[in-house]
Amino acid sequence: MNAIEVRDLTKRFKDKIAVNNVSFKIKEGELFALLGTNGAGKTTTIKMLSGLILPTSGEILINNMDMKKDVFKIKEILNVSPQETAIAPNLTVLENLKFMAGIYQIESKDKKIKELVDIFKLNEILNKRAKTLSGGWQRRLSIAISLINDPKILFLDEPTLGLDVIARKELWKIINSLKGKITIILTTHYMEEAEALSDRIGIMSNGVMVDIGTSEELIKKTKAKNFEDAFVAIATGGEL
Amino acid sequence: MRMICFAKRNFMELTRDVLSLVFEIALPIFLLFIFQQIKIPGDTFKLVNFTPGIIIFGFAFITLFTSTLVAKDRSTSLLIRLGTSPMKPRDYILGYILSLIPIIIIQNVLFFAAAILLGLNFSVSIIWTILISIIVSILFIAMGILIGSLVTEKASGGVGSIVVQLVVFTSGMYFSRELVGAFFAKVCEILPFESSLNIIKGFLNNDFSLISLRNIIVFSLWTIIILIISIIVFKKKMVSDNK
Secondary structure, three states: OEEEEEEEEEEEEOOEEEEEEEEEEEEOOOEEEEEEOOOOOHHHHHHHHOOOOOOOEEEEEEOOEEOOOOHHHHHHHEEEEOOOOOOOOOOEHHHHHHHHHHHOOOOOHHHHHHHHHHHOOOHHHOOOEHHHOOHHHHHHHHHHHOOOOOOOEEEEEOOOOOOOHHHHHHHHHHHHHHEOOEEEEEEOOOHHHHHHHOOEEEEEEOOEEEEEEOHHHHHHHHOOOOHHHHHHHHHOOOOO | OHHHHHHHHHHHHHHOOHHHHHHHHHHHHHHHHHHHHHOOOOOOOOHHHHHHHHHHHHHHHHHHHHHHHHHHHHHOOHHHHHHOOOOOHHHHHHHHHHHHHHHHHHHHHHHHHHHHHOOOOOOHHHHHHHHHHHHHHHHHHHHHHHHHHHOOHHHHHHHHHHHHHHHHHHOOOOOOHHHHOHHHHHHHHHOHHHHHHHHHHHHHOOOHHHOOHHHHHHHHHHHHHHHHHHHHHHHHHHHHOOO
């Protein structure tokens, strides 16, 4: 079953086309990486898929529900970890988790919070105010919050941006543990991250989905030495 | 439920900012105390007239800190996260308004406690004044939401300060508008602060002749219009901020 189906998706901002006639499908439980250079249209695509902004035209089906008709039903089953850390700064880690559990009206709130605290090892910082945490811990909390409603679809927008190697590897481990259970759409600028984590990769350039495939398929197709070279070849149309 | 949850979070954010509590509560009480020590002649600074002025002055800081909270929420990714949740626009607006009601009640109780200590007679009118103040405060909260939706976190402090100054100079809390000329008196009539003050004064003094029909119309129109505009602008900004 397809978790996400996108047909002819277009987003226009005044005279600029951010996303141009993009179509693709993502299977249930798949980890799909969305790559592209700056301004390629990745974040705009994610914002449309998560119901944050409306497309100019095109169709988005999430678990066979139409984004235009069932946006609030869809929002119950998805969650997003935005590019910048999305937490309430003056609230403690525990209060942040409780706050978002309330927003999603989670019934077994305490059980879910305990589960997330264990997975993300948040115990030692549970009563610290979010604004006092390091960037790595804030990001960890932000991703933990995005799992509060047991989403069927999770959008991770550059989840490891600005993190040190150890924090990044730790997050990779957590993301890997979610694979198969949740459909994940990941955007990243780190090629090795996309290669290590994703089942399939979509490459966007100038608002267009240029190619989709596994990392091996894309390397083979471009006859590149490694995935980074394959990405460059696809994103630039072979100009570099 | 979502609205209550959001309101609870906003309340915690607001009350954990010590500076906001100083300006919203401590400064007005300090002014109330100081002006009672000076013994200025005339009716303006009598406790029954000046305490309502202090309430309005405290509300001006509610506008300032509400605008900062809304602007801060817009500048962080928290609103993006909430925007992808099943929260509806009314949950945000009512969540902001509800979070401030307990602060308004605490403000009022402390202002009146201080006024009673300074010599104001306790009466049932005080309870009615607190209740009517909650309604009046909606105008100031809506102004905060509107300013916070329009400007950045840094600018919200400056714009909020303008509201504080407008309240000071056009509400009549320090001087009667008749003292400052016809043009300025007209400005005071048109802006909602003098009307807000007169409504609160009328209830505290149990003298409804202090509240004119113009006061009710001006206050109601401003409150309804600002509330509607703040909802529209906040909704629009939530989308445009995410482009």
